[in-house]
Amino acid sequence: MRVTEFDFHIPKELIAQSPARPRDASKLMVLRDDETTHKAFSDLAEYLEDGDVLVINDSRVIPARIRGRKSTGGRIEILLVKEIQESMWECLLKGRVREGTELQFGSGDAIVYEKKDGKCVIAFNVDDFQSFLRREGTMPVPPYIKEEIADASEYQTIYAERDGSIAAPTAGLHFTEDMLSRIQETGARLAPITLHVSAGTFMPIRTENVEEHRMDDEYVNVSEETAGKIAQARQDGKKVIAVGTTSLKALESASREGTVQGYEGWSDLYIYPPYEFRSGVDALVTNFHLPRSTLLLLVSALAGRERLLAAYEEAVRLGYRFYSFGDAMLIFR
Template sequence: MDVKDFWYDLPQELIAQDPLEDRASSRLLILDKEAGNISHKHFYDIIEYMDEGDCLVLNETKVIPARLMGVKKDTGAAIEILLLKRKTKTAWECLVKPGKKCKIGARIDFGDGVLCGTITDIVEEGNRIIDFEFEGIFEEILDKLGTMPLPPYITHALQDKNRYQTVYAKNEGSAAAPTAGLHFTKELLERIEKKGVKLAKVTLHVGLGTFRPVKVTDVNEHHMHSEFFQISKEAADIINSTKTNGKRVICVGTTSTRTIESAADENGHLEERSGWTDIFIYPGYKFKVLDALITNFHLPESTLVMLVSALAGRENILHAYEEAVNEKYRFFSFGDAMFIN
């Protein structure tokens, strides 16, 4: 399977730079995964496509202000780091720019010495392990010194950092938002629950591996970075009973999808679980739990386009993307949504 099979043409002007004022007023493309039929709605219409007894799976992860600007202690050179994975109470795996200047033993100051880090190791992809020294609570320091790590295709400054969080974000640890969830408002979720749809809340801390470009020609040779996930007994029970009752499990986003598909046994049964997953879902994959998916429009040749192609078929997805381009939908993190039903 060639990576070029997942390419599509996207005009630059369709990449959304700012979130809409009203989250739920995004446009919504409805794709029938079997027939390939397409219809156009608004996101607040999503409730029409859910039935009593269905289950909506939400990723409760919260984005941390993971981008830090510092200076190398011995030379004063500007260094930018992005926190990727917490390894211990004080150590993180980080993306460091420029990496060449940061060898093992290098020390970096942030916020005039409020936070200081020492590079202790170099791991895969050239990422650095940085051990931090600080007084007080790390999360509070990060809140003061760090900024939201918006994707590189968003060039506008974010006016309200909460717009890069879902309204149900709870568990801190992500380097990027689970963006399909950005369309929900508290009011819309309340209406969905009143209709008798259950909410199953899971956590997957989104790392950059989800968005890492596929650098190999043969898709089968791509390897995903691992990300931490957690499923509570309550969430597992809700999802299991939904399947038992013959109702649908609808995931909000590819991160929720990867969480439940990683944790399920061969029969699609879930137990309370936490751990690391590097699951890579692409055409040929047989879904064990997922029935339907709410998702955004993803980058060409990305693992996310491959995941939705596994669900709805590559031709159906590329046709839907072509339709979205023709209809001038907004793309990527702050863009419009698709419901694969």
């Protein structure tokens, strides 16, 4: 399958530069059977009932972008990707370096330990890496967001708890405390998972054929408690709704023999059409994604490529906002 089959045009003015305020004022396009309905995200509770389960990703974005200089004076920019061991990280790096290049920051220094497959392993010479990161790191917002984020909390979900992501699980950005309360009043239950968003989620597909792309692995944790809630909902004939592609990927990674089980580990699962879903998820809450992206392919596998791209065309026509701070979809299988 050619990656060009997942291409489309988005006018620049529809790429959201800031979140809706309040968060749940964003639009919600609902795809159910052959019908398309246009709602506000705050209306999501209308689609929930007692016993349903809403699976959320509780990962928290870390200040993973660090700017500094080489010892020779040239500027560099680092994006942390994966912790190898204490104070040593696999990184994406802007700037020319080679193994052994010394790097300098305002409150510490580092050395390029290894270069491999377009990434660098960097060893930081700091007393306390977390303290260093809080001082030197900034929020790693996507490159299509050109405006500075005045408040870093706007790029965190309100239920983020576990540090580790280098990009937000953006479907969750629409929720407010009031909205969560209204959802729980329906009798629906929240079930947290953790998937630390990394390069595997946002790296572009550079191969002509979809099947040739390879995903970087990402940390996943699905607790026994969450697996139990999902099993109970399925047994009772209730809906299981994944909030975001990361939640869906986590559930699929934790599924064995058609059942979501407790799991902790790493997943390089790459979902693209055709794909047989194993977790029993009934619906997906998701944002509108970039063309030719692994996220678009995952949603296409759930919704159907033609159905999804037709919905995107309608979204463009109606002025929906796209990408991380954009509007959302609720897609029923």
